[in-house]
Amino acid sequence: MTNITKTLCLGAAMMLALSASAQNEKVKDLISPLSDHSIQLHGYFDNDIHNSVEHWNKGVVPYDRLMEFYDNNVNRPNFAVGEMWAKAVRSGAMLYAYNKDPELKKILVNTVNKVFKYVQSNGAIACSPVEKQPDAKGGDLWERKYIMLGLSQYYAHVEKDPRVLKLMIAEANSVIDQIGDAPKVDINTQGWSRTGIESYSVMEPMMRIYKLTGDKRYLDFCTYLIKKGGCRGANIFQESLDNVRPRLMGNGYPKAYEMLSVYEGLVEYYRCTGEEKWKQATLNLFENLKKYEITIIGNGGADYPYYPKWRGEAWDDTALEQTNPKIERMMETCAGVTWMKLCSQILRITGDASAVDFIEKYVYNGLIGAMKPGGNGFSYVNLLNGQKVTDRGWGTTIDGMAVTCCNLSGPMGLAYIPYVAVMQNDRGPVVNLYNAATATAKTLKGNAVTFTIDTKFPLANTATITIGEAQKEKYDFMLRIPGWSTNTIVKVNGKAIDNVVAGKYLTLTRKWKKGDKIELTFDMRCRLIDAPHGSNPDAWNYQAVIYGPMVLARDENIDADYNKPVQVVADANGEVKLTPVKPTREGTRMEFLVPTTDGNIHMVDYSSVDGWKDKKICTWLPKKQ
Known part of the structure; x- marks a missing residue:
């Protein structure tokens, strides 16, 4: 295709975008989000959102430094770092849809205006120069996926700048010009992982651009991705149709975050094609994740017993193994946020209230529990017992500050709270x-x-x-x-x-x-639950205390005996009689006296335990023999 032809196509596509979108969907959502700025939360979550916006998106996010990774004369510190700038724009745009903060808008407009200088000769913004594209090990498709997602959220919620739409289309075209059936490059040669599952997540922005433009090339490209199976060496879409257990999917690489990202694209494909089997594939995965992977705080993935080398980021029968004392890392924040987003997709296409139950479980516990007390970042993973939070994980350091995939994903989770809190049909x-x-x-x-x-x-x-x-x-x-x-x-x-x-x-x-x-x-009675019986009998002798949607925990900040075995007193129905007390520490949301056979212990909500100064947590309580 000549440059003149490409320009004409871009112009036509931009005109189509003004009237397209919903008309390219064959399936109408049963439940839909409100229009921008139609809800204002008060108190609990609004304080968290405000702290994150002020101290992260508007505070310390180094937009210019993250954008410099698109300069091909700058050595990238790690593969796939091109996602970082785009993730910051993505969450910022969604948060702006909620709060209409003029200062946040100014920051977003400024940084998006600057990114145009990094456009390459083929229309792409990428960390890899044109001659090295598609750059498999560099995570090129994953990076370009996020650039399209970030720009699409900006275009939807901040400013319908035609230059931004043109840039999104050019980025998409740069991908479909390179990837496909021979003589193009096979999608299964792409990605940093051994199966390349992450490269298939480019389906989500491709479907968004299809809905904006109606250009069938983007739909056809996603059809190609589905036919190729979602990863190298397996067909994850067929596996989910066959109800394969999540940890057994994906040819030995059931990476939670990446797999969830792929299925978000599959839902978008279903909306536009109406092919019921892709809805069913997604629903099967959803049900199996609820059954086998999601823990009491609403996230999943672990490093033991099945996938130690994936450092807590793979499906691992986590719901069954969550009390296993051999687990050292579990529940990546990127996975939790993307699970939350997939749940919102399930809610929209099915009206299944259980999807909100799982969103609620995650936001009240895992998501807020991963956020730094000042709002200036998120933990990479969450532990239930031991060292709750950490900055250690994939990413880089800029001016002494850890910038990881997870502290860039966390704010997107916050942005989804008002998005799902009230909706409409x-x-x-x-x-x-x-x-x-x-x-x-x-x-x-x-x-x-x-x-x-x-x-x-x-x-x-x-x-x-x-x-x-x-x-x-x-x-x-x-x-x-x-x-x-x-x-x-x-x-x-x-x-x-x-x-x-x-x-x-x-x-x-x-x-x-x-x-x-x-x-x-609401029936907020406190329940005492027993540990699941996973592969390790040493993990079976634990109990947990849950109050409504809130998981309670012992906090070393206020209790030196935080991990001492106890026997919580409960009635025959497992109900525990709690006594609310004034929080011991500033910043604790709720604290209770919990009766045990040796007297009362103090327990707080999981999210309030501050583990950033090496104090530990005990969520699953070892039972006194």
């Missing part, structure tokens, strides 16, 4: 998370309805939703009833509602008016 609002908030959704007739969620949850077990400005009309109000809340009481204007089922959505249909109130009382 074609009949009205959908409330997923019970954080205090003000939100505006659409009714059945398309009118705006604003409502507030007043609550101190999870510090309290009640929430009140009050209808504000709205037309008086009949529409649905859908409420997710948490799976952990066995007996939830729901009242509308003081009248109790029947058929409230844990783990399902409750649909309230009526002619709503301003001032109507929905009151919820």
Whole structure:
């Protein structure tokens, strides 16, 4: 294709993008996100988002230094570092969609304007020069994947700059010009890993660009990727159709983060083609991950017993092995955030409330528990017992600051909290998370309805939703009833509602008016659960304490006997009677006295344990013999 032809194609594609997107989807989501800036959280999560924006995205992210990796005269410190700048832009754009912070927008506009100087002769922005592309071991396709994702989020939420769309299209074209059937380069030759699974994740941005432009070349390219199987030496899509256990997928390289990234692209492909088997493949993986991999804090992946050399980043039957004392690293933050994102995709295409149960479990425990107390970064992995957090992992150091894939992914997880907290379907609002908030959704007739969620949850077990400005009309109000809340009481204007089922959505249909109130009382009873029985009998003699969605832990910062064996006192149903107390340390969200046969012990929520100064945690409590 000549340069003139390419320019004409880019121009046509840009015109198409103004009217395309949803019309290129054959499957309509059952639940959809609100429009930008339609929700404002209060308190709990909003403080976390604010701290991250102020002290990371607007604070210490070295945008210019990360962008310099695209200068082919600069030696890259590691493979795939081209993802870093793009990840910062991606999360920044999503966070801007939430808070409309003018200073954040200025930073994002400034850095995106600067990136144009790195465009190469084939239209690509890449760490590898054109003559070395596609650069397999350098992680070239993974890097370009993230550049497209970062720019697409910027284009969607910050500024619909036609130059940015043109750059996204040129980046995509540079990939499809190089990768494909002979005489192009085979996708299975690409990637730093032994199976190249990470290179297949380029499907997600390709499908986004297809939806923007309607250009069938991008859809055809993703069809090629699916036919090639998702990795070298195996067909992961067929494996998930066949319900293969996640740790046995991917030809001995079931890397959690990368596999989840590939399946995000598969969901987008399903939306645009309507091919049900790809929906089923994703749902099978989702169910198997819930069963075999996701721990009590909502993330998965470990280094023992099956994949020690992958340093805690591979599917490893983690749900079964999570108490194994031989585990040294587990639950990469990049994997947790991408799991959260895949759960949101599942929610959108199926309306399955369990997807939100798993999002909630992760955000209240694993995600917030990985964030540094000041908001200036995230841990690479999370341990349940021992050294909870660390900066040690893949990445680089800039001016003495650790810059890893995970502390660039963490803010994206925060951005997804308001994205999923309140959503809507074609009949009205959908409330997923019970954080205090003000939100505006659409009714059945398309009118705006604003409502507030007043609550101190999870510090309290009640929430009140009050209808504000709205037309008086009949529409649905859908409420997710948490799976952990066995007996939830729901009242509308003081009248109790029947058929409230844990783990399902409750649909309230009526002619709503301003001032109507929905009151919820959650069953926050504290549960004592036994350790799973994995491969190592030494891991079986543990118990954990869970309060609503919150996992509790012993904290060495306040308890020198934090890992001493105990026997928690519970009734015949496993219920533990907690006593709330004033937190011992500043910054602790909640603290309780927990009864044991030797007296009370102090336990705090998992996320509050500060392990950044070498203090340790005990989440799975060793049982006293």
